[in-house]
Amino acid sequence: MQGLLEDLPLLGILELIHTTRQTGVLDVQAEVPYTVTFVSGEIISGGILDWMGLDALYASPLLPESGTFNFTHRPVAGQPLGPYGHLTTDWARVSDEWEKVCEVIVSPSHCFQGDLFPFEGQNGSSVRGAARELDIPVFQAAQMAVGALKQGRLWPLDRYEWYRLRLQPAGPRAKVHPVARHLDGKRTLGEATGAGLPQHDVRDYLLGELRLGLRFPGSGWVLRDLVWEQKYGHVPLPGAGQRPSPS
Numbered sequence: 001m002q003g004l005l006e007d008l009p010l011l012g013i014l015e016l017i018h019t020t021r022q023t024g025v026l027d028v029q030a031e032v033p034y035t036v037t038f039v040s041g042e043i044i045s046g047g048i049l050d051w052m053g054l055d056a057l058y059a060s061p062l063l064p065e066s067g068t069f070n071f072t073h074r075p076v077a078g079q080p081l082g083p084y085g086h087l088t089t090d091w092a093r094v095s096d097e098w099e100k101v102c103e104v105i106v107s108p109s110h111c112f113q114g115d116l117f118p119f120e121g122q123n124g125s126s127v128r129g130a131a132r133e134l135d136i137p138v139f140q141a142a143q144m145a146v147g148a149l150k151q152g153r154l155w156p157l158d159r160y161e162w163y164r165l166r167l168q169p170a171g172p173r174a175k176v177h178p179v180a181r182h183l184d185g186k187r188t189l190g191e192a193t194g195a196g197l198p199q200h201d202v203r204d205y206l207l208g209e210l211r212l213g214l215r216f217p218g219s220g221w222v223l224r225d226l227v228w229e230q231k232y233g234h235v236p237l238p239g240a241g242q243r244p245s246p247s
Helices: 010-019 054-058 084-105 127-134 138-150 189-194 199-211 219-232
Strands: 002-004 024-029 034-039 042-048 068-073 110-114 154-160
Touching: 010 024, 010 034, 010 068, 010 084, 034 054, 042 054, 042 084, 042 219, 054 084, 054 138, 054 219, 084 138, 084 219, 110 127, 110 138, 127 138, 138 154, 189 199, 199 219
Parallel strands: none
Antiparallel strands: 002 068, 024 034, 024 068, 034 042, 110 154
């Protein structure tokens, strides 16, 4: 089973697989590509590239406006992530909430500083880093950051989690792309922006390479965050890079 998402909404495809009790993998190729694995019509896993699990599934757009889908029957095994009806209801709710959250924080890769653990200290922390430190879902950490920002306990820094990545470009594009020419496998992307490369150019390059097939550990969450940043990160947030003056 395959087709265009413009012709058959994703929710209808999920419902069809569920009601016919099918087993296999649904591959969604949209702005954010992801997979959903079914056993007898129940969802047992899903995610974006190598970022898998419930957190990743809920960050996957449930209502992509365009793209393609392909369901492949194959033997897979596993336990359902939850009752199908409850799972898809929560997915729809969290997917919608993610957009509202990112209107405030831009993406979970965005770094913040403040008096709230673990954002304390000179370098602060990304929302994803906070989720790891607190051992909580990324969405929960993002909600916490939104609340702290509204309370004035956090302020944004002009850094992102993907700044720590080191890339060694190869192939023809490595010689002609202006960003690729600055990367040597030793310099981080953050160091590249610090050396004068515009942040949006580095972001666009990284997202473009991921869409062309670049893979590394963490490529799934990086791609998800970059798409959010392209949508919400064009205008710098007030106070970026500095603590607001006391009132």
